[in-house]
Amino acid sequence: MPELPEVETIARELAPLVRDAVIADVWLDWPRVVRHPAPDAFAAGLRGRTILDVGRRAKWLVLDLSGGAVLAVQIKMTGQVTVPPATEPRDPHVHFGLRLEDGRELRLRDVRKFARVGLYRRDKAGTVLDADEARALFAGHGPEPLEAAFTLGTFRRLLRARRGRLKPLLLDQSFIAGIGNIYADEALWRARLHPLRPADSLRPAGERRLYEAMRGVLSEAIERRGSSIDDYTAPQGDGEMQEHLDVYQRTGQPCHRCGRPIRRIVLGARGTHYCSWCQRLPRRSARARAEGA
DNA sequence: ACGCCTACCTGCTTGC
């Protein structure tokens, strides 16, 4: 389930593998994998370019190409990136490949065909150039939670402007970029906050706990190279954060703090895991919810 | 404008 730490891990491990490689040709068998521009223009715009570096923005892989081009890869739920020799047979779930001049192929494998790629242009400031393109890509994304500019003060300001419940809010990429279902649940558990808690009901201490929990769990997950659950794996193999999760997919197992069983509810069609003892709703929120207010 | 819901996908799990 690739979220910020998983995509960051892929970017870090992919960069040394493909830096300075030249794109000889583009292969794809599922036109809808190309999000922008049209497939013909997409392929023509990639041929001959050199891969300068690989980075990450939100849950996107960002490949910096020569000539100010940017190849953005969104792996979504089940996407995997590999760089095998081009002679290695493609398995049926590989839907996109960049043939490299050195005889390898950068492949995107995605069992569920949710992944998307797009070709964009970069401006001098390093942001995406064309206005329409930018809107299509990163304009709707909130701040990067691990960057120094994302301070506790910033977080408080954003949080107090929102009225929804904490769990759906953490999943909203326009609020903060990069958090998904796993780390939303983990951050709320660490901060001892109920997933249904209204975002604007936190006291300053709760805001601080959530801020530190988000940054802490994301940083720790990067150190452990992500959570290898279902299909996620990185170029250098599986991560190990899945062995250190406190609530995600631990329904019925004892809470690592209080020993009571972890509960699972469905919230916005997402499985949500929490400890009903450690993450209680304040009485006022509970009553307001019961009254439908 | 904002929050909430569904479609997009297919392999795996569950239930009859």
Place this chain on the structure above:
DNA sequence: TGCAAGCAGGTAGGCG
């Protein structure tokens, strides 16, 4: 045993 419905979830787009 076999088959079908249900489930998983990031996010674009539709709805109220």
